[in-house]
Amino acid sequence: MANKVWTIVAKDLRSEFRSKESxxxxxxxxxxxxxxxxxxxxxxxxxxxxxxxxxLWIIFVFAGTLVLNRSFARELPNDCLDALxxxxxxxxxxxxxxxxxxxxxxxxxxxxxxxxxxxxxxxxLIAPFWRLFLVMALGTWAxxxxxxxxxxxxxxxxxxxxxxxxxxxxxxxxxxxxAITMSGSILDGGTFSGNNLIxxxxxxxFSVIYTALAVGLIDIVLVG
Amino acid sequence: MEAIAVKGVWxxxxxxxxxxxxxxxxxxxxxLALIGRNGAGKxxxxxxxxxxxxxxxxxxxxxxxxxxxxxxxxxxGVLGHGISVYDELSAxxxxxxxxxxxxxxxxxxxxxxxxxxxxxxxTGLVREFSRGMRQRLAIARAFLHDPTVLxxxxxxxxxxxxxxxxLQSILREARERGASVVMSTHQxxxxxxxxxxxxxxxxxxxxxxGIRTAEMVEDPAWLxxxxxx
Numbered sequence: 001m002a003n004k005v006w007t008i009v010a011k012d013l014r015s016e017f018r019s020k021e022s023x024x025x026x027x028x029x030x031x032x033x034x035x036x037x038x039x040x041x042x043x044x045x046x047x048x049x050x051x052x053x054x055x056l057w058i059i060f061v062f063a064g065t066l067v068l069n070r071s072f073a074r075e076l077p078n079d080c081l082d083a084l085x086x087x088x089x090x091x092x093x094x095x096x097x098x099x100x101x102x103x104x105x106x107x108x109x110x111x112x113x114x115x116x117x118x119x120x121x122x123x124x125l126i127a128p129f130w131r132l133f134l135v136m137a138l139g140t141w142a143x144x145x146x147x148x149x150x151x152x153x154x155x156x157x158x159x160x161x162x163x164x165x166x167x168x169x170x171x172x173x174x175x176x177x178x179a180i181t182m183s184g185s186i187l188d189g190g191t192f193s194g195n196n197l198i199x200x201x202x203x204x205x206f207s208v209i210y211t212a213l214a215v216g217l218i219d220i221v222l223v224g
Numbered sequence: 225m226e227a228i229a230v231k232g233v234w235x236x237x238x239x240x241x242x243x244x245x246x247x248x249x250x251x252x253x254x255x256l257a258l259i260g261r262n263g264a265g266k267x268x269x270x271x272x273x274x275x276x277x278x279x280x281x282x283x284x285x286x287x288x289x290x291x292x293x294x295x296x297x298x299x300x301g302v303l304g305h306g307i308s309v310y311d312e313l314s315a316x317x318x319x320x321x322x323x324x325x326x327x328x329x330x331x332x333x334x335x336x337x338x339x340x341x342x343x344x345x346x347t348g349l350v351r352e353f354s355r356g357m358r359q360r361l362a363i364a365r366a367f368l369h370d371p372t373v374l375x376x377x378x379x380x381x382x383x384x385x386x387x388x389x390x391l392q393s394i395l396r397e398a399r400e401r402g403a404s405v406v407m408s409t410h411q412x413x414x415x416x417x418x419x420x421x422x423x424x425x426x427x428x429x430x431x432x433x434g435i436r437t438a439e440m441v442e443d444p445a446w447l448x449x450x451x452x453x
Contacts, residue, residue, distance in 0.1 A: 007324040011313070018312040018349075079306025083365065086274055087325040088297040223292060224278050 004089045008097025009104070015074060016105060022070040023105060030063040030113035038120045052121055053184025057176060059113060060136070061143060064106040065165050068147030071098050072155040081155065091219035095148065099214075103144040110136055123187055131186045135203070139179030142207045146171050149214040152221045171210075178203040225288050227252045227373055227404035228273065233282035235268055235428075242268045244428045246282070250421065252372075255405040257415040257436070259447065260425035266408035267305075267377055269425070273406060274302045274375045286373050298326065301371025303379050307362035311351035315342050315361055318350060319368060326369040336364040340390060359387040367394055374398060376407035380414060392418075412444030424451055 016023055037055050041048045048055075075081035084094060114136075118125040125132065150167045154160040169176075178199040185196055192200055228250040235243040243265045250256050258266050271277050273284060275291035289296035302308075309318045319333035337343045340360040350358060359382075366374075374395070380388055395405065395418065409415040416422065416436055424432040424447055432451040439446055 004325060007321060011310070011317075011321050014317065015310055015312045077311060078308055079304055080308050080310055082274075082276055082302065082304055082306065083308035083322070084325075085276055086297060086300055086302045087322060088294045088327075089325050090294065219292070223276065 004093050005097045005100065008089075008094060009101045012071075012074065012098060012101035013104065016070070016101070021074075022067045023109065026063040026066040026106075026109045027112055029066060030059050030109055031116060033059045033062065034113060034116050034120055043121045048121060049123065049188065050184065052117075052123060052187050053180045053182070055121075056114075056117060056183055056187075057139065057180045059117070060106075060110050060140070061169070061172070061176065062165075063109050063113070064140065064143050065147060065168060067105045067109065068102050068144065068151050068168075069161055069164050071102050071148050071151040073151065073160065076155065085222060091222055092215040094222075095152070095214060095218040098151075099144050099148045099211075102148050103141055106144055107137065107140050110140065125187075128186045128189070131192065132183060135179055135182045135186065135200075138200075138203045138207055139175060139183075142175035142179075142203065142210060143168070143172060145207065145210045145214050149210075149218065149221065152218065175203055175206045178206070225252075226250060226285070227254070227287055228256075228406065229283075229285040230269075230273070231283045233269070233272065233279040233284065235265075235272060235277070236280050242428050243272075243279070246430055248423060248430070248433060250404050250406065252287075252404055253399060253402045254421055255399060255419045256407070256421045256423060257412075257419035258406060258408040258423050258425065259410075259412060259415065260408075263427075264425040265428040266425055268428075270304075270375050270377050270406065270408055274300060274304075296373075298369065299372045301366045301369070301374045302377075303362065303366040303375075304377045305381075307358050307365075309350050309358065309361050309365055312349065314347045314349050315353075316346040318361060319364060322365055322368050328369055332368060336368055340364045356384040356387055359383050360390060363387065363391055363394065367398070370401075371398075372403045374403055374405040374407075376405065378409055379407055380409065380411050412447075413441075416441045416444055422447065424448070426451075426453060 041051065075084060114125060146168050150164055154163045157163050182196050182199045190196055226249045230246055230248040233243055233246040234241060246269060260266050272279050273291060275297065284291055286296045287299055315337060316333055319336055323333045337346050340363060342357060342361060350361065379391060383391065399405065407415060419436045422434065422436045422440060423430060432447060
């Protein structure tokens with residue numbers, strides 16, 4: 001099983017790094033957003049630091065959607081999706097391969113934009129890095145699972161670039177609230193205790209439930 | 225056991241019945257030419273046979289397996305309208321991808337690249353290939369795993385002469401080793417020469433299904449004139 005999943009991961013990453021279609025767009029978008037936010041909110045103000053978790057995740061989610069839009073759309077030229085569906089790879093393995101590839105790409109975009117965010121907002125990212133990284137990884141996996149599922153669902157929709165965010169964001173809301181709240185608290189020196197622990201459990205549970213749902217439903221999404 | 229058994233298949237697009245009560249069987253080693261005008265339902269039927277979509281009613285078995293089962297997918301080779309290879313990958317990367325997905329022995333991809341005369345450009349990106357080279361790579365991709373049920377949707381359309389000769393020779397070999405072929409086509413003469421059986425689809429219904437006869441080959445329009453509307 002793992003072999004076929006990694007074959008899909010390697011294929012998607014190789015395709016993306018050759019074409020750089022979504023990674024360039026997502027990184028540019030994230031950096032431009034950071035610059036705009038830098039002018040919109042006073043980086044030295046205390047309130048801005050309180051908002052930092054929200055600002056960070058707005059950038060991550062919007063930039064991540066640009067990457068995930070291409071997850072199944074990448075298979076459209078030359079009808080490549082047909083050949084994948086015809087191959088003896090179970091739908092859930094195809095899904096996991098695409099989700100892991102998407103996760104690596106989105107997390108990569110986040111890790112590129114994170115130091116820029118730290119510099120613009122004068123926030124120490126070194127001390128809370130690993131706690132923040134755990135939240136980023138969990139939140140990104142939740143985003144990726146939902147994004148990849150809806151990317152499969154909207155692959156043949158003409159306005160999928162518009163449809164995908166409209167479908168992803170409402171479903172993602174509980175995970176997003178958990179990630180924003182925890183990130184803000186961690187950047188303010190918080191740890192995984194008290195309310196943060198509850199949010200962490202919620203985010204983990206959300207990721208597990210939606211991964212299980214996506215894995216179970218992907219064949220119906222792909223073939224009907 | 226029949227290679228392909230289609231029983232009472234219906235398919236709707238909205239309220240429109242694209243396929244109506246289709247019954248077909250194909251013995252192992254047979255070649256069925258699926259003919260019909262544009263919009264008759266040929267591609268819809270082939271997509272259901274390949275497991276790309278599900279029928280609204282009826283059942284399909286490929287060598288006794290559901291088309292969506294992993295067993296059936298190991299048997300099926302599909303050549304559709306698209307070439308189903310990635311432009312950003314090289315020829316060898318494309319075939320190696322399917323070599324791994326089908327669990328084929330290492331070296332199968334290289335052997336097929338030699339077979340379709342692309343071994344000299346094995347590391348070249350597909351986006352830099354000519355149309356003919358891309359078509360030959362698509363043929364190698366479809367036949368890489370020696371499928372025993374071949375589903376071909378207008379396989380000769382827009383192929384150059386070299387690709388047509390290659391596809392004909394690979395098809396001949398496949399039939400010699402007992403593979404069954406279903407192909408839709410508008411090129412009646414070429415198809416009828418290859419086919420052992422013929423099915424005529426008209427507005428989603430099977431107007432004729434049976435053994436290909438000599439008069440069909442002599443006059444490809446005979447079938448339309450006799451059974452068509």
